[in-house]
Amino acid sequence: MEKREHKNKFWPVIAIYFAIVLLFSLFAKDWMAAQTIAVIITGAVVIWYTIETQLLRQETQKQTEIQFRPFVIIELKDRKFFLKNLGHGPALNVKVQPVIVSSEESIEIKFGDMIATINPGVTIELDVESFHKGRAIGTFFTAHLNPQYANRNLSIFIDYQNVDLKPYTTRERVSPKKWEVVEFNH
Numbered sequence: 001m002e003k004r005e006h007k008n009k010f011w012p013v014i015a016i017y018f019a020i021v022l023l024f025s026l027f028a029k030d031w032m033a034a035q036t037i038a039v040i041i042t043g044a045v046v047i048w049y050t051i052e053t054q055l056l057r058q059e060t061q062k063q064t065e066i067q068f069r070p071f072v073i074i075e076l077k078d079r080k081f082f083l084k085n086l087g088h089g090p091a092l093n094v095k096v097q098p099v100i101v102s103s104e105e106s107i108e109i110k111f112g113d114m115i116a117t118i119n120p121g122v123t124i125e126l127d128v129e130s131f132h133k134g135r136a137i138g139t140f141f142t143a144h145l146n147p148q149y150a151n152r153n154l155s156i157f158i159d160y161q162n163v164d165l166k167p168y169t170t171r172e173r174v175s176p177k178k179w180e181v182v183e184f185n186h
Contacts, residue, residue: 017041065162072118072160072170073181074111074126076146079139081111081126085118089162094118096126097157101144106133109142118160147179155182 020041025034070091075082085091096111112127130141143149145156153175161167171183 013045017045068162069186070118070120070160070162070168071184072158072168074156074158074172075123076179079142079146081128081142081145082123083115083118083126083158084123085120088120090120091118091160091168092116092163092165094158094160097159099145099154099156101130101141101154107131107141109145145174147174147177150174150176152176 021038068089069087070085070089071087072083072085072091072094074096075084083094083096094115094117098111099109101107101109108131110129110131112129115124118124128139128142130137130139132141144152144154153173156172156174158170158172159167160169166186169183169185170181171185173180173182
């Protein structure tokens with residue numbers, strides 16, 4: 001049904017075009033002028049069609065990109081952290097930025113090295129370590145990233161790329177009793 005409605009949109013344009021051609025053929029005394037006007041109208045239609053085709057191509061490209069875009073999130077299960085690619089395309093060069101728990105006390109949580117690839121639907125466990133004043137102290141402060149124990153709002157940034165190396169960032173927020181994806185940028 002939608003296809004039929006799309007075709008019906010062009011009938012008025014076609015009818016107007018042929019009406020103009022008919023009027024010129026009936027009333028035009030100067031055939032050179034009539035031909036010039038016909039060429040100008042045809043050129044306008046070709047330009048309009050070219051613009052419409054370009055817009056359609058751009059929208060198709062955008063939809064294709066969305067269809068194959070990676071979407072990486074971090075999850076907490078049984079006091080372990082995992083990266084999961086929920087998107088339909090592979091995520092490349094995945095890196096979780098360190099989380100600053102307290103800048104005054106120099107407490108941060110680091111999430112291991114960059115991961116080269118996470119395929120769609122794949123979950124990977126992360127190495128997580130707490131640091132206090134630059135010294136590694138195990139997983140002690142990772143409780144701040146558990147909504148059950150969190151006492152402040154902390155953001156986790158996950159940076160990654162698609163197969164065209166276009167960068168993306170997912171931002172998740174951990175707060176008391178809540179863990180949520182709050183932003184996705186490309």
